[in-house]
Amino acid sequence: METYLSAGRFPTQSLRSSPRSSAFSNSRKASLFHGTVCNFQPEMEKKTLNLNRMFIFGMGFVGLSFAHELKRHGWEISGTCTTVAKKMKLEEMGFNPILFNASDPELKSLNPLQGSSHLLISIPPIDGLGDPVLSLHQDIIRRILGNGNVQWMGYLSSTSVYGDCGGAWVDEDYPINATSERAKARLAAEKGWLHLGNDLDIPAYVFRLGGIYGPGRSALDTIIKHETLSKSQKMRESRNYISRVHVADICQALIASMVLPSSSSSVYNVVDDNPAPRAEVFAFAQTLIQERWSGHIMECSSLDRSDVAIEVENVKTGKRVSNARLKQELGVSLLHPTYRSGLQSIAETMNHPFR
Numbered sequence: 043m044e045t046y047l048s049a050g051r052f053p054t055q056s057l058r059s060s061p062r063s064s065a066f067s068n069s070r071k072a073s074l075f076h077g078t079v080c081n082f083q084p085e086m087e088k089k090t091l092n093l094n095r096m097f098i099f100g101m102g103f104v105g106l107s108f109a110h111e112l113k114r115h116g117w118e119i120s121g122t123c124t125t126v127a128k129k130m131k132l133e134e135m136g137f138n139p140i141l142f143n144a145s146d147p148e149l150k151s152l153n154p155l156q157g158s159s160h161l162l163i164s165i166p167p168i169d170g171l172g173d174p175v176l177s178l179h180q181d182i183i184r185r186i187l188g189n190g191n192v193q194w195m196g197y198l199s200s201t202s203v204y205g206d207c208g209g210a211w212v213d214e215d216y217p218i219n220a221t222s223e224r225a226k227a228r229l230a231a232e233k234g235w236l237h238l239g240n241d242l243d244i245p246a247y248v249f250r251l252g253g254i255y256g257p258g259r260s261a262l263d264t265i266i267k268h269e270t271l272s273k274s275q276k277m278r279e280s281r282n283y284i285s286r287v288h289v290a291d292i293c294q295a296l297i298a299s300m301v302l303p304s305s306s307s308s309v310y311n312v313v314d315d316n317p318a319p320r321a322e323v324f325a326f327a328q329t330l331i332q333e334r335w336s337g338h339i340m341e342c343s344s345l346d347r348s349d350v351a352i353e354v355e356n357v358k359t360g361k362r363v364s365n366a367r368l369k370q371e372l373g374v375s376l377l378h379p380t381y382r383s384g385l386q387s388i389a390e391t392m393n394h395p396f397r
């Protein structure tokens with residue numbers, strides 16, 4: 043992942059004040075990233091290791107990228123996964139994983155959460171159950187957080203909560219029109235985590251993510267691996283506007299809110315500047331492949347796209363999600379404002395994908 047935690051990237055606003063967050067003195071802010079994010083004075087830095095412990099519910103694509111990024115800055119990372127094989131991989135990477143299946147009402151142990159300073163929730167809602175962590179384990183989590191050291195909570199949500207907005211620009215105050223059961227469950231999960239943070243006086247944030255892509259998960263990978271689109275991807279195929287975000291920019295947004303939380307907002311859209319139809323993104327990805335690995339284009343062109351031949355509606359559908367608040371309040375400057383720059387950077391680091 044690119045180095046975006048360069049000095050001076052983020053503005054130096056004050057942290058949101060609450061009994062807990064006011065405990066974040068400048069020296070504590072500086073210790074979060076060992077002086078790499080902001081222009082903090084070196085003498086203000088203090089190594090307070092127990093402040094730099096992230097617990098991640100769901101070390102999936104985003105959770106793991108974020109974990110790697112924080113680890114590079116000296117953080118200790120604990121988190122959950124659902125299989126023994128993944129647990130072993132995470133251990134090899136230097137993390138402290140625990141097995142956790144949220145839909146299993148019998149909770150084995152969440153010990154590392156007790157000593158954590160930050161908490162990220164990345165487990166999606168489950169059909170018919172809602173947020174599995176809140177639905178089945180809220181009491182114990184409430185107890186742990188109530189007696190613990192957590193100073194920041196982030197919940198990874200989705201722009202799907204807005205529903206289909208007929209192509210309109212949508213900011214965080216746009217009337218929510220969650221029609222599908224999944225979007226309703228997502229909205230309920232957002233509310234649940236914000237409510238918990240409020241009850242426990244822990245600053246809590248919701249990040250509404252657009253379609254996530256990054257190294258290992260992108261239009262390039264789909265073409266190169268000849269993957270077929272999932273059902274939900276096929277449904278999105280007909281939309282004129284799809285908002286996306288590169289995983290590195292998600293990490294930027296999370297870090298910005300940890301270091302420099304806004305004074306008022308709890309909900310942020312995390313998307314790039316360039317909502318675009320999927321077909322446009324795939325056409326660009328295919329061109330990139332042709333340029334970089336000429337000779338393989340025939341192979342790529344033969345990708346059977348008949349499975350995505352869904353009738354394209356001749357109307358403006360989807361939504362254009364605005365990231366103005368992310369930029370204005372958290373001072374995030376996107377590394378990949380468009381899918382073009384994001385895909386280009388992925389292509390540049392891909393190692394002989396056709397071998």
Ligand SMILES: NC(=O)c1ccc[n+]([C@@H]2O[C@H](COP(=O)([O-])OP(=O)(O)OC[C@H]3O[C@@H](n4cnc5c(N)ncnc54)[C@H](OP(=O)(O)O)[C@@H]3O)[C@@H](O)[C@H]2O)c1
Pocket residue numbers: 099100101102103104105122123124125128142143144145164165166167168174198199200201251252253254255
């Ligand atoms: N993909 C997108 O384009 C997109 C867009 C907007 C929002 N989102 C949401 O943003 C969040 C992060 O996305 P992502 O792409 O990083 O997701 P991901 O790669 O699918 O990771 C999800 C994580 O949740 C864990 N998990 C799933 N069900 C679980 C359960 N019942 N009990 C315990 N753990 C469970 C998975 O465990 P394992 O590691 O063991 O598999 C994984 O670590 C998710 O909530 C996702 O729905 C995704």
